Amino acid sequence: MTLSENIAKLRPSATITVSTLARELAAAGRDIVNLSAGQPDFRTPEWISQAAIDGIHAGRTRYTPAAGLPELREAAARYMTRGTGYPADGARVVVSAGAKQSLFNACFCLFGPGDEVLIGSPYWTSYPEMVTLARAEPVPVAGSADDDFLLTADDLEAAASSRTRGLIISSPSNPTGAVYSRSRLGAIAEWARERGVTLISDEIYQEIYFGGEGAKAPGALDLDPDAVGNIVVTNGMSKTYAMTGWRVGFSYTSAELAAKMSALQSHVSLNAATPSQVASIAGLVQEERAARDKAAMLEAFARRRLLVMRLFDELLPGCAYIRPEGAFYLYFRVDGCFDDEADCAGDICTRLLEEAGVAIVPGEAFGDPRYARMSTASSDEEIEAGVRRMAEVLG
């Protein structure tokens, strides 16, 4: 069979591949500590699930408009623009089957052959693939390692060309957990506006932030709208509401681009599953109830963050890590463990899986084979067991 050029460079998602393999090994009886994919280990709050069940019984099981139920678009617009200078306008929001689809929609609608898209590196594994699927060229750009790889306008200027059309960043970052301050984000947004570059800001971990109780990490919409050019901000229910499997994400952009993304989606998948949208409305609208559940989850993430850093300091002092300010990952160096048989993170991670039964994701997936990423969205016991096992092999 001859396959299309569209997918000539396509590779499956490394994060999904490793976590699937880990689950298969566990199902086959292997003792596996799975610290690969980043998904909260909590159950979706019961009252959110109940809203979907009630919706199904009430017959909310049909197609919705491509961009999502109007009530959900409005609620997502309010959620994303709270405390900002941007209008809570549902016409600027498109609801998709996960932020993954939101990001794909944005890339496909904005970029094409001949375009270059800068990607803050290390990056979430799917960004370069999405850009490539749009037939544009991903250009990874890393800030200084001493600065947790966060970008400056100078880094961007050095990497840009006359063909640069877009910039994709995540803050809090997957995989590093690094967070842009509002002023740094402002400098980047200003650079993008001056350069005519669309900024895609992935803020799915915005509320998983350790900068203060109830605080959200600074986002692109917190900036002065007059100082910001074209932007797409993506967020969703997966992480903050422990709803990965429900598949609801959303983007906030201009009404013009939102209409195009909706048109694209109307041909590709139409709408995020209707019961999932109904559940998401409940989650977003019942703010006080949601705040209590989110606070409990954040407390666990914060405790695990301290736990994993303590364990690394004690047991793996040779593996320097980036101190995460948000999200639920630890991104650490493994190049100090390279030897005759292992000269990249992929080899080290294979060794860890085979010899210690620990599944983590090699840095190749994020653009840097000197590092590896473990998820801390697992129980304290699993995290502790995972790091202890890693230390036996790597230590």
Ligand code: PMP
């Ligand atoms: N962006 C980042 C940085 C992520 O880690 C994820 C995790 N899957 C996503 C987007 C997509 O999330 P979802 O499709 O589940 O909304």
Ligand code: GLU
């Ligand atoms: N975003 C999570 C991760 O990076 C989930 C898997 C995925 O969608 O890539 O592990």
